[in-house]
Amino acid sequence: MNIPDLTVIEMIALFALGFVMVVAGGVGFMRSNPVLMESRHRLSLGVVFAAAGFMFVAGIGVHFTGSSNTSFxxxxxxxxxxxxxxxxxxxxxxxxxxxxxxxxxxxxxxxxxxxxxxxxxxxxxxxxxxxxxxxxxxxxxxxxxxxxxxxxxx
Incomplete structure (x- = not known):
């Protein structure tokens, strides 16, 4: 396996780890409820969670497709x-x-x-x-x- 192949595997692993961290952190943060202003409505929980996930995926996507470490x-x-x-x-x-x-x-x-x-x-x-x-x-x-x-x- 050459270096670019290893970099791709590392990026995929980091992407998966980061996504799990967003999910776990987002759910834990929303349960403590400081961001939702005392609202326990499922839709608002879903919107905040979806926004956090979207920002993470978009950020990783920009890094992944523009990084000099992955030379595609x-x-x-x-x-x-x-x-x-x-x-x-x-x-x-x-x-x-x-x-x-x-x-x-x-x-x-x-x-x-x-x-x-x-x-x-x-x-x-x-x-x-x-x-x-x-x-x-x-x-x-x-x-x-x-x-x-x-x-x-x-």
Missing amino acids: LKGQMQRASQCELTSESAHPEARGAGSGVISRQIVACMRTAGYNWSERTAQCQDAPVATNGYCYEPVAWFDRAVTTTQLMFD
Whole structure:
């Protein structure tokens, strides 16, 4: 298991632990009732609990999708650049020749790294070339889900 995989597992574990803490702390806090102004109405309890849970999930989501520790989209861009450098270094005579050797090797390198070619994103449709990191989609479902989420905010 490499370091990015370990980071993902740590983030999921911390997310689950934090959610349990919010639930336990929120229920305990609401039972003491200082925030609800002496109201024991179930709806008000639910609203406060839901608001606390939403703030926690939103905060973790922002951290998780934007953290440099989890490199999903940034890592994909870096990997595309590495594949480009490797391909151009292996075939210096093919640069600018229009033979497509470098492009095919970049796509093959990305496939080996766990990415498939995909022209679905708007950023790829603007420039559908092998060197465009937006033109790849992670094979792993979790990485794909996080990357898709990051693309919505990019």
